[in-house]
Each structure stands twice: as C-alpha cells, then as structure tokens.
Amino acid sequence: MSLSSVLFLLLAGAQSSLSQNAPYMASTPATASQTSSGPSPLVTQVQVSVDDLWDLYVGPVSTFSINTTVQPTPIPSSSLIPPPPLYYPSFPTGQQVPLQVKNESWKFPKNFWYGVAGAAYQIEGAAKAEGRAPSIWDVLSHRVPNYVVTNETGDVANNNYYQYKEDIARIAALGLNTYSFSLSWSRILPFGSGPINEQALAHYDDVIDTCIEYGVIPQATLYHWDLPLVLQNTYGGWLSPDIVEDFTNYARIVFERYHTKVHHWFTINEPIVFCGFYPLPKNYFKQTIIPDVRQKFYCGHHALLAHAAAYHVGKSLNSSLSISLKHNGGYKIQRTNSSEDALAVDRAWDFQEGWFSDPVFLGGDYPRYLKEYVETFLDPFTDEQKAQINGTADIYAHDAYTSDFIFAPDSGISACTKNESHPLFPSCYNSTKTYANGYWLVGPAADPGSPWLNKATDWVPAFLHYMQKRWNPQGGIAITEFGIAEPYEALRKDLPSIVTDPLRSAYYRDYLEAILIAISEGVNVVGTLAWSIYDNFEWSQGYSVKFGIQYVNLTTQERFFKASAFEYVNAFNVYLEK
Numbered sequence: 106m107s108l109s110s111v112l113f114l115l116l117a118g119a120q121s122s123l124s125q126n127a128p129y130m131a132s133t134p135a136t137a138s139q140t141s142s143g144p145s146p147l148v149t150q151v152q153v154s155v156d157d158l159w160d161l162y163v164g165p166v167s168t169f170s171i172n173t174t175v176q177p178t179p180i181p182s183s184s185l186i187p188p189p190p191l192y193y194p195s196f197p198t199g200q201q202v203p204l205q206v207k208n209e210s211w212k213f214p215k216n217f218w219y220g221v222a223g224a225a226y227q228i229e230g231a232a233k234a235e236g237r238a239p240s241i242w243d244v245l246s247h248r249v250p251n252y253v254v255t256n257e258t259g260d261v262a263n264n265n266y267y268q269y270k271e272d273i274a275r276i277a278a279l280g281l282n283t284y285s286f287s288l289s290w291s292r293i294l295p296f297g298s299g300p301i302n303e304q305a306l307a308h309y310d311d312v313i314d315t316c317i318e319y320g321v322i323p324q325a326t327l328y329h330w331d332l333p334l335v336l337q338n339t340y341g342g343w344l345s346p347d348i349v350e351d352f353t354n355y356a357r358i359v360f361e362r363y364h365t366k367v368h369h370w371f372t373i374n375e376p377i378v379f380c381g382f383y384p385l386p387k388n389y390f391k392q393t394i395i396p397d398v399r400q401k402f403y404c405g406h407h408a409l410l411a412h413a414a415a416y417h418v419g420k421s422l423n424s425s426l427s428i429s430l431k432h433n434g435g436y437k438i439q440r441t442n443s444s445e446d447a448l449a450v451d452r453a454w455d456f457q458e459g460w461f462s463d464p465v466f467l468g469g470d471y472p473r474y475l476k477e478y479v480e481t482f483l484d485p486f487t488d489e490q491k492a493q494i495n496g497t498a499d500i501y502a503h504d505a506y507t508s509d510f511i512f513a514p515d516s517g518i519s520a521c522t523k524n525e526s527h528p529l530f531p532s533c534y535n536s537t538k539t540y541a542n543g544y545w546l547v548g549p550a551a552d553p554g555s556p557w558l559n560k561a562t563d564w565v566p567a568f569l570h571y572m573q574k575r576w577n578p579q580g581g582i583a584i585t586e587f588g589i590a591e592p593y594e595a596l597r598k599d600l601p602s603i604v605t606d607p608l609r610s611a612y613y614r615d616y617l618e619a620i621l622i623a624i625s626e627g628v629n630v631v632g633t634l635a636w637s638i639y640d641n642f643e644w645s646q647g648y649s650v651k652f653g654i655q656y657v658n659l660t661t662q663e664r665f666f667k668a669s670a671f672e673y674v675n676a677f678n679v680y681l682e683k
C-alpha cells in the first residue's frame with residue numbers, strides 16, 4: 106500500500122456517538138467490565154489518503170518561507186558573551202559583584218549529560234511537509250475553538266523541521282552536550298500503523314547525524330502527545346488496548362533505524378498529563394462509553410503496557426540502550442503536621458508519580474491508594490503483565506518542575522473516597538501554592554499562564570532524596586525537563602527586555618545548586634535537560650507562555666540566547682568534574 110493512496114478507516118465512527126463505537130472496548134482484559142451493545146451495522150469503510158485526512162479533519166495549514174533544510178547560519182561570537190552578573194549583595198559594600206567562592210565539595214560527575222529538550226509538535230512546524238499526517242493536536246489547535254487560548258497552532262512553530270542544523274549548532278556553541286527531541290509518530294507512520302514514510306525517517310537520520318557531527322548527544326522520545334489522528338478515530342487512541350500493538354510496532358521501526366546512533370531513549374512523555382486530555386472534546390474525535398472520570402486511568406493502563414512492550418523491543422535489539430518513561434508530578438510538602446495531611450501526601454504521591462513509577466520500578470503493579478480505586482473498574486494486571494512492566498526503566502527520568510503544599514479535603518479524606526461526586530474524587534487530596542497561613546507562596550510564581558508552576562527550588566534536594574529512596578533506580582535519576590515561564594515575558598517587546606530573564610536565570614542557578622547539594626549527599630543524578638531549547642508552542646497556551654532559554658522571533662525565525670542560557674551552562678563550566 107503506498108502512502109498517497111489508501112487506508113481503510115472507519116470514517117463513519119469518527120464523528121458519531123459512542124454507541125456505534127462501543128465494541129472495540131469490549132473484548133479486552135482492561136475493559137472487561139464495560140458493557141456494549143454489539144457491533145452496529147451502521148459503519149462503513151472508506152478509502153482515505155493523507156491529503157484527505159488534512160482536508161477533512163484539519164483544513165488549510167500555514168507555511169513559512171524557509172521550507173527546505175538550511176545550513177546553519179554562523180553564530181556571531183558577540184551573541185555568546187554572557188550577560189553581566191545578576192546577583193548583588195543586599196547592602197552596598199562598595200563592590201558591585203560579591204565574591205563568590207567555588208564550593209569544592211560540589212561536582213557534577215564526568216559523564217553527566219546536560220542539555221536542552223523540545224518536542225515535535227511544539228517546535229517542528231512543517232505540518233504537512235514530506236508526508237506527515239495529522240495528529241490529534243492538529244485537530245485540537247485548528248478545529249476546537251479556544252482549546253488553545255490564543256487559537257494558535259503548531260503549523261510553523263519554530264520551523265525546526267527545516268532549521269534543525271542551526272538549532273543544533275547553537276546548542277553546541279553554547280557549550281551544552283545533549284539535545285533531546287521527540288519523533289513525530291504521524292510523520293513516520295501517517296496512519297499510526299501500516300505504511301512507513303521513508304522521508305520522515307531520513308529527516309530524523311539527519312537530525313541525529315547533525316548532533317553527532319557537533320559532538321552533541323542525541324536523545325529521543327517516541328511519544329510526546331501527538332497521537333496520529335487515525336488511531337484516535339479508529340479505536341479511541343490510548344483508551345483502547347489496540348494502542349499497545351501499534352505503539353510497539355512504531356517503537357520497533359524507530360529502534361531498528363536509530364539504535365546504533367541514539368543510546369538514550371524515552372518511550373512516552375508524562376502519561377499523567379496526556380491521559381488527562383481524555384475525554385477529548387466531543388464532536389471532534391471518536392468517543393467511547395468509558396465514563397469521563399475513568400478515561401485517564403484506562404489511558405494510563407494501556408500506556409504502561411505500551412511502554413513496557415516498547416522497552417523490551419528496544420532492549421532485545423540492543424541491550425546497551427538506556428530506555429525509560431518520563432515521569433512527572435512535583436514535590437509534595439505536607440501543609441500541616443496533622444495525620445490527615447500526612448495521608449493526603451501519601452495519596453498524592455500514589456496518584457501522581459506512583460501511578461507510573463511503582464509499576465515500572467516496584468514490581469509491576471499500582472501503588473496502594475490508586476489501586477484501591479482503579480480495581481473497581483480495571484482488571485488487575487496479570488502476573489505476566491506485572492513481570493512485563495517491572496524493571497522497564499534504566500534511569501528514573503523525571504520532569505521535575507515545581508512543588509506544592511498538600512492537604513486533606515475540608516470534609517476529610519474518607520468522606521471524599523466514599524463520594525464519587527466529591528470534586529476531589531478519586532484522589533481525595535488537595536493542593537495549594539501557599540503556606541498554611543494562606544499568605545506566602547511556595548516560591549515566586551511563573552507566568553499566570555502556567556499557574557501550576559513556581560520557583561520552588563528549595564525543595565529539590567528533598568525531592569531527589571525521595572525519588573532515590575522510594576524507587577531506587579539502578580541507573581540514577583535524570584531531570585529530563587525543568588524550567589519556568591518567565592512572568593509576562595510575552596508582553597515584552599524589545600529584544601534586551603526579552604533576553605534578560607532574571608527569574609528563569611535564578612531558577613536554573615538555584616536548581617542546579619540544589620542538585621549539587623543532593624549529589625554531595627549521595628543522590629545519583631546523571632543528567633539534566635532544560636525545558637526548553639527555545640520558546641515554542643506551549644500546548645493550550647499557544648505562544649503566549651515562554652519556557653525557552655532562547656527567544657525566537659516568530660516572524661523571522663531568528664534565534665537569540667537569553668541570560669538564562671548562560672546561567673545554565675555556567676553551572677557546568679564551574680562544577681563539571683574535569
């Protein structure tokens with residue numbers, strides 16, 4: 106079957122209500138308790154090409170003037186001059202910059218990797234180029250009004266699909282040693298499964314070769330939320346166990362192609378977050394009979410099985426690969442010393458990090474409080490599945506941005522767990538950014554577009570100790586994303602104001618000091634990836650929230666280093682073991 110030609114797809118199901126689509130959920134272990142009324146005769150099969158998918162589901166997309174791969178523009182040495190120091194003593198002492206002494210008991214080990222991360226839909230642009238088919242995010246951004254608050258799309262984004270050589274050259278020029286990117290599943294397999302798009306594979310060949318040419322370690326994520334649209338509309342995407350086989354097949358294609366050159370892999374990015382996308386907006390995507398509140402747990406169940414299967418495929422091809430899942434959550438500070446708040450903290454770990462980390466590191470099964478809930482509707486993992494999931498991460502990869510205060514619901518935890526209509530059900534813990542006095546913040550707030558995020562770097566050592574103690578990862582811990590949205594950065598209009606980013610600079614400095622402290626106390630941290638390589642498409646916030654250590658002028662696609670880029674690399678210039 107050629108790419109431009111055909112695909113049989115259940116088109117009629119794509120916009121229909123759940124009763125017609127129920128059967129695909131019915132026959133599987135994870136969904137055995139779902140009822141279904143049997144197959145509907147009112148389903149037809151239609152041949153659809155990649156172009157048809159764009160026309161039917163997305164509509165016209167924007168393009169940029171640079172639309173072939175370009176050689177890197179030279180990086181002027183003047184752009185590599187670090188900013189003046191941001192730190193001053195609190196009282197005038199007659200010296201402008203305080204004397205800062207290197208702490209000789211701190212070091213990043215020799216083989217530490219330190220770099221930047223990005224993700225396909227957020228940076229690549231070139232939405233329709235070279236055979237790419239739509240993912241759910243093309244539909245969410247183009248078709249669902251206000252799903253992206255600015256109604257912007259990733260059509261062009263940072264034009265990284267054509268400008269990656271420059272992007273990699275800039276990473277190297279800054280002195281970073283790692284670039285972490287994600288692969289676009291719907292470029293490589295436009296229909297999610299079936300025919301392979303060789304042009305996409307060739308593109309990533311060159312991204313990887315360019316990294317190697319510049320002495321930058323390439324690291325790749327298989328899935329950063331951009332689900333091929335066809336898989337959503339054929340069987341409900343991550344809500345269906347069918348995703349496991351398709352993801353494994355995709356993983357096999359990618360591992361086979363790149364395993365000799367890429368040694369660091371991540372299967373899926375932050376399943377808590379993308380599973381939380383479900384239920385997808387009605388009328389745009391295939392729906393299901395699974396109750397809304399349970400959908401993310403079905404998604405998580407299949408994500409664990411898919412991750413585990415992909416892990417084994419990669420390791421059987423090349424046992425020296427490092428393959429992991431990217432976890433997320435945040436440090437949980439008990440808000441008061443009450444026993445109810447202590448229990449709330451335990452529940453919070455179980456419903457966040459524990460959801461995926463316990464299965465992967467601690468024997469293949471869910472943690473206690475999460476399990477109590479999901480076993481009321483999901484079939485438990487079989488012994489075979491547990492054995493398959495257990496031990497499927499070579500490092501503990503955590504996107505560890507921030508911290509929260511955790512406390513019990515006002516009505517108490519047990520009143521909540523017994524009441525499905527409680528607003529905090531099923532996790533039944535509460536969280537806040539303020540201390541128990543309700544007045545002071547956990548740390549300076551990020552941009553209001555990222556209300557979940559504060560600069561809470563004081564808790565990083567405790568967080569790292571917690572991860573090491575609870576999940577005891579044999580290959581150590583990596584902070585695979587960290588960063589902050591500088592407040593109101595999008596309002597700044599002149600370049601010097603934009604590139605002077607004091608909160609982000611302080612965040613990276615203090616965070617890296619916290620890692621140095623934790624390392625000196627015996628925590629095995631092996632790498633860090635700043636989020637992000639540059640300002641990009643921040644999902645539902647569009648381009649209004651900025652996480653980059655570089656600014657990108659989206660009119661010209663010129664890149665500029667921010668002060669934080671220098672702060673970040675400086676920590677390694679000073680503390681990397683020679």
Ligand code: PNW
Nearest residue numbers: 224374375378433434557586636643652
């Ligand atoms: C990560 N939270 O998402 C993603 O991996 C990136 O794609 C994203 O751009 C980046 O962080 C910044 O948002 C998160 O609510 C989204 O705790 C939300 C949370 C954490 C991470």
